[in-house]
Amino acid sequence: MAQHFLLSAESRTLSLKEIYEGGEGKAYDTFKRLRWASTQGEPVCPKCGCLDHYDIPTRRKFKCAACHAQFSVTSGTMFASRKLAFVDLLAAICLFVNGSKGMSAVQFSRDLDVQYKTAFVLAHKLREALAAETVTEMLDGEVEIDGAYFGGHVRPENRVEDRVDRRKKENQSDRRRVVVALRQRSGRTLSFVRMSEADGVDIARARMVAGAKLFADEATHWDALEMQFASTRINHSVSYSDGHGKHTNMVESYFSRLRRMVRGQHHFVSHKYLYQYANHAAWLEDHRRRSNGGNAFALLGGSLNHPVSRIWAGYWQRSE
Template sequence: MAQHFLLSAAARTLSLKSIFSEGEEAAYYRFCRLRWPETDGEPVCPTCGCIDIYDVTTRRRFKCAACHRQFSVTSGTVFASRKLSFVDLLGAICLFVNASKGLSAVQLSRDLDVQHKTAFVLMHKLREAMMAETRDIGLDGEVEVDGAAFGGHVRPANLREDRVDRRRLANRSGKRRVVVVLRQRGGRILTRTFLREAQGVEFARERIARGAMVAADEVTHWDLLETDFDMQRINHSEGYSVAGVHTNLAESFFSRLRRMIGGQHLKVEGRYLDAYAAHAAWLEDHREESNGRLADRLIGGALASPVSRSWKGYWQRRAA
């Protein structure tokens, strides 16, 4: 039997040992190469695009000869105003991508010896970069659509006579959210969070090309998609796959997301669920890439993303 890719040496191209042994300079030049890949790490002014740049070596900054503005490798990106050194930042990203079922902020804070808030904000900035990767992507071909509920657990009362039917809307906590997933077979995964699964109908119409084949379960609100797509339906009370019709890949994604939340994060607030779902989708999409390639992909995406409007100023109590 052939060895699984994740068990092979090809999947391990970056390690904490190599990151910290190579040191700060190597980490810094890695960020430069990923910020400006067209010039092999040579700086380009983010304001005017000029390549005639002066090196302010004492501050690790650059000055544009045309517009005279100073900038750094992280200026205007989600890493702007960073406090961590580049070697620590690269180490954090290595740990983040190595965790195939997600990584808790508590664990990252202990590994890097930083405050929990530092780890929490950094990880959410990285998730923003993950979400940006699929922001403008549409799906076609064969697409599976499904929804799953997360959160809103209501603890049953101690005494039997005090217990209520937790399935009824009146007895829910109001914190329950539904993640709707669109997964193209052989392609990408798109996710979005709603209060109700039926709201995912418009999401599917928005992101799936007309005429594509869409597989869904027996829930009635997916009937509304039949006018726009070639629908295949599977009744899960009869089987998980009948005559080749299934939503197994969508269910596979939810399996990863549930293990991520239940095993690592324990609970996730509804306002952050979109980010965690996008994180799980990103890991699933790139599961066959080495950890070094994952780190470079994530750093490149983060350096191409603008300053976070949700997480900028978190330390000044302007929390997301």
């Protein structure tokens, strides 16, 4: 039997030992190389695009020779106004991608020796950066669609006379959400958080190309897509797969990873931020066959080419 990829040496191309042995200087050079990849790490002014600059080595900053603006390797990026050292940020990204089912903010804070708030915001900034990879993604070929509900569990009362029928709408929580996922076979996974699974009909119409082939379960709301896409349906009350590709197993595999992330790592996920965890699980599922070093540098490069977060910048200082 062939060895699983995650057990092979090819999956381990980056380690915390290697990062800290390289030190702050090597980590800083890695940030420069990925921020300005087109110029092999030579600084480019983010305001005017000029290549000519003056070094300010004592502050690890640069001054543009044209517009005289001062900037650093993290100016205008997801890591703007950072306080952690470059080697710690690189180690944080390594830890983040190593968790195949995610990593809780408590564990993240302990491993990095930072406050819980720091770890929480940093993790969500990284999730925002990785989600940017599929913002404009359109799915083609064979695409599976399904939905899964998360959150909103209503505990039964202690005394039997106080218990209510939790199946009724008036006794259900308003925090329950459904994650609608579209997964292209041998392609990307797109996830969306909605109130109802039927909202996935409009999502599919917007994010699938006209010639795509749809695979869905027996839910009646997917009937509306059969006029637009060639569709194959599988009745899960009868079987989960009928052979010859008639299944939704790949999108179910994504939901399996997301459920293990929510239940096993985070234990509780707010409905307000469920979309972040859904995007994280989709990214991990899509890149499960890429080495941890490849994932780490891809995420770092994406974060350095992502603008300052408008959601997580100053998260703890804002008034709710």
